[in-house]
Amino acid sequence: xxxxxxxxxxxxxxxxxxxxxxxxxxxxxxxxxxxxxxxxxxxxxxxxxxxxxxxxxxxxxxxxxxxxxxxxxxxxxxxxxxxxxxxxxxxxxxxxxxx
Numbered sequence: 001x002x003x004x005x006x007x008x009x010x011x012x013x014x015x016x017x018x019x020x021x022x023x024x025x026x027x028x029x030x031x032x033x034x035x036x037x038x039x040x041x042x043x044x045x046x047x048x049x050x051x052x053x054x055x056x057x058x059x060x061x062x063x064x065x066x067x068x069x070x071x072x073x074x075x076x077x078x079x080x081x082x083x084x085x086x087x088x089x090x091x092x093x094x095x096x097x098x099x
Contacts, residue, residue, distance in 0.1 A: 003089060003096035010093070012036070017060065017071075019051030022099050026051070027086060029095060030071045032058045037071040038086035038097045050083070 006020040007029060017030040019041050026041035028051030037058075041051045048064030059077060061068050068077045074085040087098040 001098050003087075003098050005094050006097050007095045008093055009036075009090060009095060012095070015055055017051045017053070017055055019049060020097070022097060025099065027097060027099075028060070028071075029088070029097065030055055030058075030060065032071060036088045036090060036095050038088050039069065039071055039074050040083040042083075043067050043069075044081045044083065 004022050012018045012031040014031050017028050019028050027038050028041040030037050041049055043050055043062040045065055045067045048062040050060055053060040053063050058070055058072050059068050060071050069083055074083045076082055089096050
């Protein structure tokens, strides 16, 4: 596993997300109170883009069918369908994701 630089802290404002592509994988990065979390961008229901979903606190809602996931754990808030999480770190204002 290696950390890959994906964005600058200033690119993702608190309460927002951004989708990045790392080695052919779409990963959604979210800013929750100045802490960054990374999950698979693809909702397991119908493939919706989670990085484009609305973030409320630490829960993102899939824009296609409303499935909700805790971005800090990858757990679906209502069903046993989770998404993969990735470790993140911030160094000198840059966000890195471990893949």
